[in-house]
Amino acid sequence: MAGWLGRLKAGLARSSARLSDDLAAIFTGKKLDAEALQELEDTLIAADLGPATAARLAKAVGRERFEKDTGADEAREALAGEIAKILEPVARKLEIDGARKPHVILVVGVNGTGKTTTVGKLAKQLSEEGRSVMLCAGDTFRAAAIDQLKIWGERAGAPVVAGAPGANPAGLVYDALARARTEGADVLLVDTAGRLHNKANLMAELEKIIRVMRKLDADAPHSTLLVLDATTGQNAHAQVELFAKAAPVSGLVVTKLDGSAKGGVIVALAERFAIPVVAVGVGEAIDDLRPFAARDFARSLLGLDP
Amino acid sequence: MFENLSTRLGAIFEKLTRRGALGEADVDDALREVRVALLEADVALPVVKDFLDRVRVRAVGHEVVRSVTPGQMVIKIVHDNLVEMLGGATAEIDLAANPPVAILMVGLQGSGKTTTSAKLALHLKTRHKKKVLLASLDVRRPAAQEQLAVLGRQAEIATLSIVPGEPPVAIARRALQSAALEAYDAVILDTAGRLAIDEDLMAELALVRDAARPVETLLVADAMSGQDAVNVAKAFHARLGLTGIVLARVDGDARGGAALSMRAVTGCPIKLVGVGEKLDALEAFHPERVAGRILGMGDVVGLVERASEAIEQADAERLARRIEKGQFDLDDMAKQLRQVRKMGGLEGLLGMMPGVQKVKKQIAAANIDEAILKRQEAIIASMTKRERRDPDVIKASRRQRIAAGSGTSVQDVNKLLKQFFEMQKMMKRMGKLGTKGLMRAGFPGMGQMARPHGFPQR
Numbered sequence: 117m118a119g120w121l122g123r124l125k126a127g128l129a130r131s132s133a134r135l136s137d138d139l140a141a142i143f144t145g146k147k148l149d150a151e152a153l154q155e156l157e158d159t160l161i162a163a164d165l166g167p168a169t170a171a172r173l174a175k176a177v178g179r180e181r182f183e184k185d186t187g188a189d190e191a192r193e194a195l196a197g198e199i200a201k202i203l204e205p206v207a208r209k210l211e212i213d214g215a216r217k218p219h220v221i222l223v224v225g226v227n228g229t230g231k232t233t234t235v236g237k238l239a240k241q242l243s244e245e246g247r248s249v250m251l252c253a254g255d256t257f258r259a260a261a262i263d264q265l266k267i268w269g270e271r272a273g274a275p276v277v278a279g280a281p282g283a284n285p286a287g288l289v290y291d292a293l294a295r296a297r298t299e300g301a302d303v304l305l306v307d308t309a310g311r312l313h314n315k316a317n318l319m320a321e322l323e324k325i326i327r328v329m330r331k332l333d334a335d336a337p338h339s340t341l342l343v344l345d346a347t348t349g350q351n352a353h354a355q356v357e358l359f360a361k362a363a364p365v366s367g368l369v370v371t372k373l374d375g376s377a378k379g380g381v382i383v384a385l386a387e388r389f390a391i392p393v394v395a396v397g398v399g400e401a402i403d404d405l406r407p408f409a410a411r412d413f414a415r416s417l418l419g420l421d422p
Numbered sequence: 423m424f425e426n427l428s429t430r431l432g433a434i435f436e437k438l439t440r441r442g443a444l445g446e447a448d449v450d451d452a453l454r455e456v457r458v459a460l461l462e463a464d465v466a467l468p469v470v471k472d473f474l475d476r477v478r479v480r481a482v483g484h485e486v487v488r489s490v491t492p493g494q495m496v497i498k499i500v501h502d503n504l505v506e507m508l509g510g511a512t513a514e515i516d517l518a519a520n521p522p523v524a525i526l527m528v529g530l531q532g533s534g535k536t537t538t539s540a541k542l543a544l545h546l547k548t549r550h551k552k553k554v555l556l557a558s559l560d561v562r563r564p565a566a567q568e569q570l571a572v573l574g575r576q577a578e579i580a581t582l583s584i585v586p587g588e589p590p591v592a593i594a595r596r597a598l599q600s601a602a603l604e605a606y607d608a609v610i611l612d613t614a615g616r617l618a619i620d621e622d623l624m625a626e627l628a629l630v631r632d633a634a635r636p637v638e639t640l641l642v643a644d645a646m647s648g649q650d651a652v653n654v655a656k657a658f659h660a661r662l663g664l665t666g667i668v669l670a671r672v673d674g675d676a677r678g679g680a681a682l683s684m685r686a687v688t689g690c691p692i693k694l695v696g697v698g699e700k701l702d703a704l705e706a707f708h709p710e711r712v713a714g715r716i717l718g719m720g721d722v723v724g725l726v727e728r729a730s731e732a733i734e735q736a737d738a739e740r741l742a743r744r745i746e747k748g749q750f751d752l753d754d755m756a757k758q759l760r761q762v763r764k765m766g767g768l769e770g771l772l773g774m775m776p777g778v779q780k781v782k783k784q785i786a787a788a789n790i791d792e793a794i795l796k797r798q799e800a801i802i803a804s805m806t807k808r809e810r811r812d813p814d815v816i817k818a819s820r821r822q823r824i825a826a827g828s829g830t831s832v833q834d835v836n837k838l839l840k841q842f843f844e845m846q847k848m849m850k851r852m853g854k855l856g857t858k859g860l861m862r863a864g865f866p867g868m869g870q871m872a873r874p875h876g877f878p879q880r
Contacts, residue, residue, distance in 0.1 A: 158467055164648040167461040227671065227699075228532030228644065257699070259572035263565035281572075314675040345532060349464030349648025351676035372531060375617040376657075377650035400531075400562070 203410035227310030236268025346379035371397035465679035531615030534670030618657030
């Protein structure tokens with residue numbers, strides 16, 4: 117347990133280094149006056165929380181701390197508390213229903229967010245939990261995406277159902293589900309092509325994939341994960357909104373949190389959509405997919421010990 | 423969630439009617455709204471501050487031109503400054519060096535480097551008549567080299583053979599050697615995605631640069647990037663000396679403030695933008711369009727281009743001729759329906775138009791169903807050829823058959839026919855005006871066609 121916490125912290129430490137430096141600069145030896153409050157708000161904006169959320173959080177902290185001799189640590193604690201409060205309800209694990217054979221997990225998102233990598237990492241973790249996992253290479257569009265997933269499949273020891281490049285993804289998903297059912301797989305992980313949420317035809321294709329899999333299992337997909345890139349800014353709002361319209365998005369995965377991007381938009385997303393954040397990606401290795409821990413995340417963002 | 427800036431400024435300036443010049447307080451009020459608009463568009467905070475300081479100086483005391491509101495005046499000043507800051511003239515790829523010219527593509531994971539590399543190769547081949555070699559130095563992401571090879575085959579561009587286990591610097595050297603031997607004009611080096619803070623990988627990239635001595639080092643960045651874009655661009659620029667930026671996924675609906683941030687901190691021009699998944703979807707950068715998007719004022723130019731793309735010129739001319747002769751029939755109507763859908767549906771179209779946020783809300787309230795367009799197409803598809811040519815023959819029993827065939831009701835069929843006859847009447851009037859009148863009117867009757875039952879007229 118301490119192992120992954122440590123790794124998560126290490127991953128997040130880099131993203132929070134700047135934020136905490138900024139905050140330290142604001143609060144050390146300084147009272148929380150209007151100017152310091154504005155700087156605090158700016159720091160949150162620079163972390164991609166968005167202007168509205170940043171203003172509201174800064175105000176909340178200000179209301180409590182104004183005119184008091186608030187030190188750096190105290191203000192940070194308060195802010196971490198505010199952020200954690202928002203995130204706690206959405207920090208939930210990916211639940212696999214053991215009664216389903218298979219439990220279908222559909223992975224969707226815009227291009228380049230890390231869907232295939234996430235599928236690979238998830239496959240490894242789920243098979244380590246003792247489940248039989250099957251992969252479906254539903255990205256038949258991007259060149260060599262099928263090969264990429266096959267390599268992940270080998271690493272995770274999971275069979276990959278794949279078609280020819282350019283094949284109809286809905287048909288392929290149908291075949292994969294049929295095979296997973298006959299072979300009694302516990303989990304079927306379906307990778308899909310990256311698609312921009314504002315492209316009507318591509319979103320219709322996604323809807324079709326779901327429609328077709330429901331011909332075999334009316335409740336499928338049992339989980340739909342939207343993969344978000346931590347470097348994404350306010351457009352994440354539109355991504356969640358439109359993907360949730362086309363698919364029953366039940367969880368978010370936030371990738372690339374090991375970079376300098378802070379992924380603060382999650383805070384605003386949690387408030388607006390309340391969709392669970394089931395995992396975060398903190399590196400390229402197969403084990404770098406971690407549960408999302410609200411309190412640790414909020415505290416790490418502010419450079420505080422868990 | 424993003425409200426149009428002009429709507430917001432409109433509210434601020436409502437109280438101020440006629441004024442000679444923009445006062446300091448007016449400008450400050452307006453710039454507060456501009457600040458929020460820029461931040462919602464993901465322009466980095468330090469860049470926003472610089473920009474606002476600049477605009478403030480220019481806006482205070484500015485004469486308000488008669489016939490525009492102070493709000494519009496401020497928007498114009500903001501817009502003009504944005505365009506200026508984004509870089510006026512379009513910058514082309516620099517090929518002025520002894521061939522083979524090396525072009526190094528760098529960026530974060532998933533920013534679109536590999537696809538952009540192939541697009542750039544095709545761009546150089548078709549627009550500049552260059553012989554281009556593609557080489558993937560990405561030995562990290564599984565099947566990345568394979569991906570570039572496949573894209574090369576699709577674009578009919580040569581790719582360097584893959585040698586398993588070869589390190590990036592060696593691949594770069596081999597690429598340049600083969601390019602020199604085989605008389606290539608340019609070599610595009612696609613590299614693995616890396617974090618700007620990954621010291622080892624950034625050092626590796628510097629070694630590749632020293633080995634390849636590229637004329638262009640292009641940072642490929644995602645148009646959806648947030649505040650961190652500024653740090654990424656700064657870090658890559660400091661380490662490698664960028665010569666330009668390629669903005670990928672401009673065809674998304676992100677407002678693209680990252681473009682301004684990266685341009686401002688590196689001083690590097692944005693040379694190209696990726697506008698689609700196809701390999702020819704790479705275009706020159708137009709600052710005015712991005713400025714409009716950042717401000718949430720729509721992309722009118724983009725709309726016009728999309729419209730002209732979706733509507734085949736020949737089709738349009740044929741339709742014009744038919745209308746002139748008063749021959750508009752249900753087949754023509756079906757074609758129009760398809761065109762609307764091709765352009766991204768009603769919502770997509772409206773999203774690109776300036777100042778329609780209000781209309782959009784009304785539409786959402788009126789519960790416009792995009793499916794209506796599809797249903798109407800289905801109704802027409804359920805008619806016989808004769809019925810489509812001559813709708814007058816469609817009487818009660820035919821209507822029942824069409825409704826059953828298209829899975830709709832007789833009322834739906836009636837509604838469609840009524841719309842059609844109204845359109846036809848209008849077309850006839852239009853035909854009398856001649857083709858010129860038609861062109862001026864745009865797509866005749868489209869507004870009407872798209873209007874579902876109960877949507878307010880006007």
